């Protein structure tokens with residue numbers, strides 16, 4: 001199993017690691033498994049990280065274009081661009097070898113934007129649930145922009161303006177964001193978690209990771225978030241639309257460019 005540092009320390013952007021496996025992926029891609037990594041493998045609406053693998057012994061570097069879970073491991077997929085690409089290597093030509101010591105480095109600007117965006121979406125969920133009792137049914141994000149779907153029959157333009165102002169007031173309060181790992185039974189006893197469909201988690205999972213914006217929102221969640229809502233800044237609602245009579249979508253963007 002890969003030691004997946006992002007789940008306990010979202011601010012770790014670099015780690016020294018040993019190559020455990022190198023495999024061929026689809027379309028000539030090279031897949032690298034390390035004993036530990038800071039890369040988030042994607043999931044829960046948050047895209048996977050990008051970044052670099054660096055070999056100090058000869059200065060060689062590889063661009064990681066995506067990462068994903070495979071069993072208990074996190075697989076890093078290397079860029080296969082033509083040789084001589086800006087900073088990139090031709091992935092399959094000369095991959096790292098099992099046993100190599102590498103440094104795994106995130107594209108931190110991108111990851112941090114995702115952490116801010118992800119936390120903003122939790123604040124949005126928390127406000128919409130607390131003030132309107134609307135359940136979230138799905139969501140997705142890119143660095144700096146995101147969308148959430150709600151069972152929210154009476155959503156309107158006026159309401160959306162009010163929601164934007166309320167979310168920004170909550171973010172500005174500087175609420176702490178906590179990560180907890182709870183035994184399954186304990187997590188199931190928290191009424192707030194039921195609305196995020198914690199009961200859909202496979203029975204084999206004995207522990208549940210929760211993200212709490214203290215005083216505002218609590219969800220079962222696998223992503224990466226900032227430690228305080230002040231770090232998000234402010235959001236703008238950039239659109240809303242009906243996806244049916246009941247299902248509505250709200251789009252947001254972080255207020256400052258990322």
Ligand SMILES: [Zn+2]
Nearest residue numbers: 118211221223
């Ligand atoms: Zn989250």
